[in-house]
Amino acid sequence: MTDQQTTALSTMLLCLADDEYIIGHRMSEWTGQGPIIEEDIAFSSMAQDELGHALGFYTLLHELGADDPDTLVFTRDASAYRNSIFTEQPRGDYAWSMMRQFLYDGAETERLGALATSAFEPLRDLAVRMLQEERYHWMHNATFVRRLALGTEESRLRMQSALTEAFPFALGLFEPYDGEELLVAAGIAPAEDHLRRRWLDRMCPLLEEYGLKVPAHRDGDNWRVDAAPVLGGRQGRHTEHLLGILDAMHVLRSADPDAVNW
């Protein structure tokens, strides 16, 4: 790999790792407070999975020369984070969290599916292993979203409003990052635009089948989006919600800066 390719790869890995970490953090806010005991447990497992994926990406990044995972997670300030703004939004009601999860895991499934043929072997191996866990996420989320969208009048309204609000944020998952074209040319990573198209093809018909109105319309073979994507995360521009997460994460370390181990 050339130096430029390595730099681009590190940038991409940071985007993916931060997405997984931040969404895992948000999901874990439900642990012990879910809508029913059994689902509380299932959702907590998925939170652990996402944090595990984050650790996988951070570790690979570390092997490419970055700091160790804990240093990366607990010492950067918000502008160094590369997660999409989507993942840092508050957990909202369960409709919001479930819809975010559905949209996010749909994107992750497409992304990992593409990375499973990456020319960079360690990334390929990681993607294959992660995909295995994503199967459960996909089943879980699709089963839930369908039932909630078709359940009661209240649940339909909540799911519709979650979708309308979340959709523009979700498009931010496909925001270009620096060096993307180098990785695409080398067969290391898929083009964000390509992923976005596949994601729309996967999600939009399903959401319509569930009776929800998607902020997009069909145009020949493609889906054309009727909402402006919320971008900035891949460039380090974030909302105050990321600051809230980081403040919580820094409480202990900043109270005792001399502490090496926790």
Place this chain on the structure above:
Amino acid sequence: MKRWNFTPYHQQIDEGLAILGTPLPEHDTQWPEWEVFVQAKRGGPHVNVGAVHAPDPEMALLLAKENFIRREPCVNLWIVNTEDIHATASEDDALFQYTFDRTYRNTTGFKLDKPTAE
């Protein structure tokens, strides 16, 4: 020694306190119950490990996975609506006891002498 007087943001304690005194609605649903059976390895039996509350079979399978096999091996899951389990009366274990010699059904019923020539 620093005291945080710790208020976790995600537990929304003030909102919780605000609704604490209000009466509970009469009706709540925790969904029906499903018995969960885990097959630990191919070729092995499905063993009952507990039950989950779920609205329907598809959800029961999804929820059973994370409720019961977070650590232990599993290759296949069954769920059965708890109401569909039929059982003998549990006091009636005498039904399964034999009061007369049935050793002829078992290997222990046969003490063979070593074969002798002739």
Place this chain on the structure above:
Amino acid sequence: MTDDELLARFEARIDRGEKIEPGDWMPERYRSGLIRMISQHAHSEIIGALPEGAWIPYAPTLKRKMTLIAKVQDEVGHGQMLYRAAETLGITREEMIDQLLTGKATYSNVFNYPAETWADVALIGWLIDGAAIVNQTKLLLGSYGPYARAMERICFEEGFHLKQGYDAICVLMAGTPSQRAMVQDALNRWWWPIMMFQGPRDKDSVHSAELLRWKVKIKTNDELRQEFLTKFVPKILAFGLVIPDPELRFHEETKEWTFTEPDWDEFKRVIRGGGPMNKERLGVRRLAHESGRWVREALDAFVREGRAA
């Protein structure tokens, strides 16, 4: 059969070391005693998820964060299994949750104290789960089949809880002076609630004798407390921590610990709802329950209206 004959057969079964199963005849006080005990245990797991769950977003490393989620998740899972065990005795989960949320049911007092620092989280994992294991490994031998079966899975998972708590304490005690001070401070505040964890003294315990005879309980509260001290005091002292009870000592001759009695009036006050965190805990639980109501109803409606494939 007369009730006396049924009772004799029931007690003979227990004396032989056999388990009682849900469909068996059982004395009403056995049933109600078990329902009270198991549902209280279940509530304790569900409420017990809150003091530690509070710290999940604040966990200081990736591994601690994932571990804490897994641990709190296990506790919710224990609640799940215990509610289920109680349901086999003829009470629904809806009823039990109602009792909890309306303040009619009680749960372990220890969760009505605040987890103020990270060392509290570590100490809860080590000593409160440790005290729970002392209790639960006995309940494993109890006479009611579904409760004992739930205990098997629960005890297996508690082993991980204890170990992760002990590990967190080890790291803090090997750390900076302020990390060590944080542990000592946590021990100072938690010692007395922990001493009350196994319940009132035997001489003040209302239900014990009959429940012991029927093997609903296996050891008395005082015996459990002694066993906890024997198991954990040497480990606490080995860290150089100071237990905030100058009267605590072991007597070789009697093989017993003597100690300053915890404030049993406080115990009664907290169980009646007057602890520092009773309202907060129930409030958070109630909010979670209400916020999830529409989800439970929607999935119920989905099935009722025949949309489940």
